[in-house]
Amino acid sequence: MTGPLRPEFHEGQVLAAADLAATVAYARSAAVRHARLSHDWGIADGLGMTTVNRTDPVSGNRFAEVTVQAGLAIDGTGREILVPAPVVLSEADFEAVNGADGPSTEPYPVFLTAADRARPATGPASCAGAGGPTRVEESYQILFRRHGDERLVADQQPPAVAAAPAAPPAQWLVLLGFVQWDGTHFTAAVPAARGVGPRYVGVRADTVSARSDSLALRTLPAVQEGKPALVLSGSPTPSLVYGLYKGTGDVDPLLTVAPNGNLTIAGSFSGQISAGSVLATSGSATDGMVLPLPSGVTPAEVADGRVALHVYVTPKIPPSESGLTVPAEATVDGDRRVRCRLRSYDPGVGPAVTETAGSVDFLVLATVAATSGGG
Template sequence: MTGPLRPAFHEGQVLAAADLSATVEYARAGAARHARHLHEWGIVEGLGLVTQPRTDPLTGIRHVEVSVSAGIAVDGTGREVVVTEPVVLRESDFEEVNGADQSTDEPYPVFLTAADREPAGPAGPVSCSVSATKTRVEESYQILFGRLGDERLAAEQQPPAIGDPPADPPLRWLILLGYVHWAEGHFSGVETAARGVAARYAGVRADTVSARSGALTLRTGTETKEGQPALVLTGGETPNLVFGLYQGGGAVAPLMTVAANGNLTIEGSFGGRMSAGSTLVASGTATDGMLLPLPSGVTPEQVADGRVVIHVQLTPRIPPLAESALFSPVETTVDADRRVRCRVRVYNPSVNWKQPVEQPGAVDFLVLATVAATNGGG
C-alpha cells in the first residue's frame, strides 16, 4: 500500500496533462479527507425547502411551489456540493418517480447529490494533434425525489476507505434535504423530518475545542435569539459555567451557574433522583378524605418498592368557634394510601345544648420522604 502521491516538478520538465491533473487531484483528495474525517457530513448552510402559495389556473386548486434555497453541503465522501441560487422543484420530476402512488398524507423525501457536467461555453484551445476539448468540469448537483421510505437509504450509506479521494459520478451520495407533501397533482407542503428521519446537518469531530477569547459558547442556532438556551464557559479571573437564556441584547441571563469553587446557583427549583441520606418535605393543609401529596421529585413507585420511606405528621386544625363552644379531635389518622381521616367533635350550647356534634375536620400535615444513607454515608 502506498500513501498519497504529491506531484513534484523540476526545471526543464515537460508537463503533461496528467501532471497538471495530479496537482489538482492531490489538493482535492486532501480537502476531501479533511472534510470526511474531521467533520460529520450533511448540510452546511442553506438548502432549506421553501414554499410559496400558488393557485392552479385551470382547477383553482390552491397548492405551494417548493424551491431549494441556495447553500452548501458536504457529502460522506468529503465532496462539497454547492447550490449557487434557489432551485424550483419540478412537479413533473416528482410524478416521474411517485406519480403511480395512491393518494397519501405521508411525505416524500427530497435528496441532493453531486454531479459533474460539462460547462456551457466554448471549447478549450485546439492543438495540432488534438481536437477541441473542454478544459473545465462543472462540479454541479442534482436534486432527486425518493419513494416513501427511501430516507433510510441516506443512513445506510458507507463512507469510502481512509485514503480515497472524493467520490465522482456515477457514484452517488444522497443528502436528505427534507420532505414534500403531494396532493391533487401538486405539492401541498414540506417537512424537515418524517418517520423518525430528519434532514442531516454537518458537524465536527473533536476531543478538544478551545476558545481564543477566553469564553466558549454553545447554542442551538446560528444566530442569537431572545429566549433561546446557551451554555457559556468562561475563564480568566472568575471562571464559571453558565446555562441560561439569551436576552434581547444578546447577553445570557443565567439560570444555572457553576463557580470555580464548585458552588452551584440555580434560579428555579431543583428536582430529580434523591441521593442517599437526603430528605424531601411537603407540607400544607388537608381535609378529611384528601390524599396527601408526595414531596416534589418523589414518585409512588419509589415509595412502593421501598427506595423512599415516607413519614407523616398530622396536627388537627381548630376551626373558628363561638366563645362558648368546645372542640375536641375524635380521629386524626392517615392510611397506607396517604388518605387523611379527620373527625372532630364540637359542642356549642348556643346551637345544641343537649349533645356535641361530630363532623369532618382539617389537619396541618408534614410529609417527609427519606432515603437511608449507605454504610459509607454517601
C-alpha cells in the first residue's frame, strides 16, 4: 500500500478535474487524520439543547420548544460537523421515528451526524457541456432514535489509520442529549439519561507544556468561583497547587506541594491504614472521657481486629507545696474510656485522705501487622 499522494504541478501542464480534486482531497485527508488520531472525538463547542415554554393554541397545554445551539463537533472519522446557527428540533421528524409510542417519562436520545449535500454548478457551462455540481456543502443532520439507542455511541468503530475521508461520509452518531415526549409535544430536554451523556473532544498526548510557565487544569472552559483547579507553576517558586477558584480568579490553595517536597494541606489528612504502618494521636483527657482514634482508623477496623490499638496514659499530678498526691487509678477500659483517680493527703488541711477525679496525657498507636508476602 502506498502512502498519501501529494499533487505536483509543472509549467505547461494541462490540469484535469482530477488534478484539482486531488489537491483538495490531500488537504482534507491530512486534516481528518490529525483530528482522528491526535484527538478524541466529541463535541468541541456549543451544541447544547435549550428549551422555551410554549402553549399549544388548540389544546392550551404547555410544552417545550427545544433548540440545538450553534456549535462544532468532531466525529470519530475526523470530520468536522458545524452547526452554524441555532436550529429548532422538528416534532414531525420525532413523530416519524417515535410517534407510535404513547406518553413516556423516559427520555429519547438526540444525535448529530455529518451530511454532504451537492450544490448546483456555478459559472458558465464548460466546453464539454453541462457537468455535475461544483460545490458540496458539508452539512449536518439531527436524528431521533429509540430508547436505549444512546448506547450505540460506544459501539462505533473508527476507520483505519490510512483511511481517507469517506465520501459520502459514513454515519457517525454524536449524542447531543435527550428529549421527553408527552405524545404530542416535547416537554423537556435533559443532558443525560440512563447513565449516558454527551461526549466531548479530548487530546492524546504524553507531554503537555505551557509557554507561560504555568499550567492549569480545571473542570470548565471559563474560570468559575468555587470550581476546582490544579495549577503547576514554575515561578516565582516551583509548586503544585490544588484548590478552588475565588471570585478574583485566583486559586485558593487547599493542597500545596513545595519544591522540597513539603506538603501543606488546609484540611485534615485521612486514609486507609496500610499493612506495617502506624498511626498515632495524642493529647490530654479527664476521667470519663473516651479517647479518640487516630485519623484514618475506624471503630469497625478495631472491632474486627484489622487494627490493633496500643494506649499509653500518664496521670497528671498537680503541684502541691505541703501535701502529697499519688495516682490511685490510671487506666483505659475496652471502650477507650479513661479511668483516673487521684489520692491526696495534706497535713495542713486535715488527717483525711481525699480521692478526686484526675486527668492524663495519652498516646494512642494504631498498627496493622506487616504481611510476609502476598498479603
